[in-house]
Amino acid sequence: MERRVLKRAFVSLGILIALSVFMLPVQAAARNIKVGIIDCYSGPAAVYGNDALNGFKLALEEINKQGVLGGQIEFTTRDTKFKVEIALNMAKELVMRENVDVLVGTINSGAALAVSDAVSKKEKVPFIVWISKTEKITGEKGHRYVFSTADNTAMGGKAGGVGLAKKPYRKYWIAGDDYSYGHDIGDAAWRNLKALKPDVEKIGESWWKVGEPDLVPYFTSIISAKPDAVIFCTGGASMTNCLKAIKSTGMASKMATWIHTAIDHAVLKPLGAEGPEGVLGTIQYLFYYPETPEQKAFVNAFESAYGSPPGFPAFNAYLTAHFIAEAFRKAGAIDTEKFVDALEGLKVKSPVGGMVEMRACDHQAMYPMYFGVTTKTPQYDFVIASDITTLTGEEVLPTCEEIAKARKK
């Protein structure tokens, strides 16, 4: 008897909740600018999604003090759980139901490409990618409505290639995560290195599944082949495993290693003082370099708001917020076509000083890359990068001709 009652109650409640969810009205647009954020807030990629959101929020605090076109910029977020189908659903929901003016986000390359094509291009809504690193976004799959403030594999690979070409290593091994990011960054790095230093030789490759916990068998196999240097094509959580294996097999003392984003704070911080030294890396943002007054202000504001220093997603997202604000101000109206026109070629202030330009020919933000090596310092309880050389945006981006050729394919 009791069970029956419980059952009925449960079902009725369920129906009521379902109906009420459908009935919920969409917020009436009180002509603020609406930004829809699709990103991953679950699983191993969540640390980056959160960092980006924080950077975005910090920028909005400053921007909204002044306001844009008489209103504010507001935003709403959706968690994609690193699934492409959910990203598509959410992007369409943001565009068709919430009526956002601009879409931003995501770290998942497949999701970025899918949303860029099926939502941004089809519905003519501007989409600014802020973490996903596939070069196809602004390369062969680029179009009028998609932009990127993220560093992509072409840039990372070129920075790595340029940096490594200056070193004396000849025999290389390429190893990494067996998915498109890993292969893309490996190809880009090798392409550029070979172009600048033709006498380098690739003696082997290894690929492991993304997030593979036990890399030691791969590493012992690489060490036994005795290359001069290893190009690691990994990122995120997988890279932490990589760094740990580098330490436990003592690889860094036997040969040189380079990883794009090796000096990423999100990866080095959990390792603490046990992070490996001597690993070469490239990245577009370091919270401790260059030590300009703008950087200090940015880092202080971020730390007091969120408790830890910003990472590169925060840097990208901060720039994104300013690009959006400035483009709308320049356009003079909340109009998509005017916004896109205004955004092309627009320059905004970088949080570390200097200006960052949104290149018109491919809609890619141009900023410098830093090449450094991991070192222990007494100042912090984790390893940081030192011996930093800077490569300008122009040096690391592919040329407009290369982009045009890729898009014609």
Added chain:
Amino acid sequence: MLPDLSALGSQFLVGLSRAMILFIVTSGLSFVLGVLRVPNVAHGSLYMIGAFSAFSISKLLGGGAMGFWLALILSPFVVALVSLASERLLFCHLYQREHLMLLLFTFALMLILGDLVKLTWGAEYRSIMAPDFFEGSVSIFGLSIPRYNLFLLILGPLVAIALWLFTNKTKIGKIARAAAVDREMVGAVGINVSWVFAFAFVLGCFLGGLGGALVAPTVSITLGMDHDIIIEAFLIVTIGGLGNMWGAMVGSLIFGLTQSFGVLFWPQFAIVFPYTAVVIVLLWRPRGMLKSVW
């Protein structure tokens, strides 16, 4: 590229140590499968909780060698507590139901535990380090192997022997084995079958948590660890023989060794190797290499 003998030997040892971790984790899954007849989809979540608990305990005790060892000993008990709570509050009421319902329950549990871990520990990567004692490699018969892997290589068989002694020599272990084969009979003899199941479930999850704590120093501890390990664990248990502990050992060895040798011979396609091995084994012996418990 023909690797030399010492490289081969090193790969073999490393593959073995990987197999040991897999064994510790999958023996738990296999035990639960044997006694309760249910593949516990949430086993991966408990493994993940083991790793995160190891992190927290180690951090609480200030890191260092003491922190590590205590974390290693205590985290499986934390996991055991979580699993006991789940079992007594929810799971045990479902024992009379269809198998698919039990499977579904474990899936729901995986979803819930996954988000609870996120709520408790947040999204940042965590990491703990093995004590300095484990740094570097040692040389065994001229083959080099990292010290921590050697530790795992020794621990694995110890756990196997302990488990075997437990299920064959202790009263409660024997009861559990009997319940796996014929639960009605066990009930008829006057033993509370429900508590036997609770015990089996908790023990299985304890082992999963132990695996998570052991693997913690070698990986980054993140959300999503549950998804990564569970499919491997399922496949290993299947090729080993459902419910058979030695089967879990065989399956883990196949998995660990094909992976480490695959890396040596055909590194570009290493990802496909374990799955191919599983397919081959199952086509040849569809019920698994060793006899299932039932």
Added chain:
Amino acid sequence: MKSRFKSFAPYGVIWVVLLFLPPVIPRFYTYILTAIFVTALLAMSLNMVVGHGGMFQFHHAAFYGVGAYTFSLILTKTSLPFWVGFAAGPVVAAIVGLLIGWFCVRLTRLYFGMLQISLGSLIWAIAFRWYSLTGGDDGIHGVPVPDVISSSISAYYFILILLTICLMIMYAVLRSPFGMTLQAIRDNPERCEAVGINVRRHQLLGIVIATFFAGVAGVLFVVLEQSVFPDLLFWVLSLEIFIMCLLGGWFTFAGPIMGAAIMVSLRTFVGIYTEYWTLILGIILILLIFFLPEGVWGYVLEKFGSRPYGRVERKDVDASGGERI
């Protein structure tokens, strides 16, 4: 005859309502309904073998993905016309179903399921790794589906019509002697074997039909989203489809449709308000397992419907007193 009409009437009414919705509801709801149609077809195809066939089809998503990839590859890599791709998707999915099924039917229950997970995962690994063919984890985007069916409203009607046709065929199959035999096999395979029914052949045929429809669902997915990616082949999706069947009521005919509708709506609308919707989904699942094991639709039918469609709970106990797996 009259009772048959009475039991179909509610479905008919719903169908007519669905026909007239798109012009009056916001575009997003049209999109979500279309997504529900595709998922419903997928769930229904699974239920053919699980609810009605009693098999542990643990990796049904593999066939769905194969259908979607076949369709996308034909449209992007060859210059064959659209309808060839459209036909090839389900056919290739059914062939793969036949292949995998042939190995699986030799086993029962849990072994069947585990073997299928392994074989399906192999397909996933290949799609994930074969970058040059399948685009790897990036997937294939911008699949050139003809404009006439790819706009919001036309996709809705196209998919709705196809869904209806497929459902009618499925219903006919289940009511046919073949379908009845399949259900008899589900309830007692030994007895069927004893009366001379070739159990394996029936099960295999059931699998082929189910995977054919899964392939259709895959193709329809691409029509809706113009994208394909390895997630469609992943085991988590297989488990989700399973849940949809159970949620809706796997002994009813239309249960999975309700299950699909609930899952997609929950995922979309709860996801708007919190990033912890998997937690909520897990809790709802547990509540359902405890209080509504016959599924939402099963419960509705019990309350308002005619005779109970299938049997409720089943324990197979063999002579030794232990449960068989």
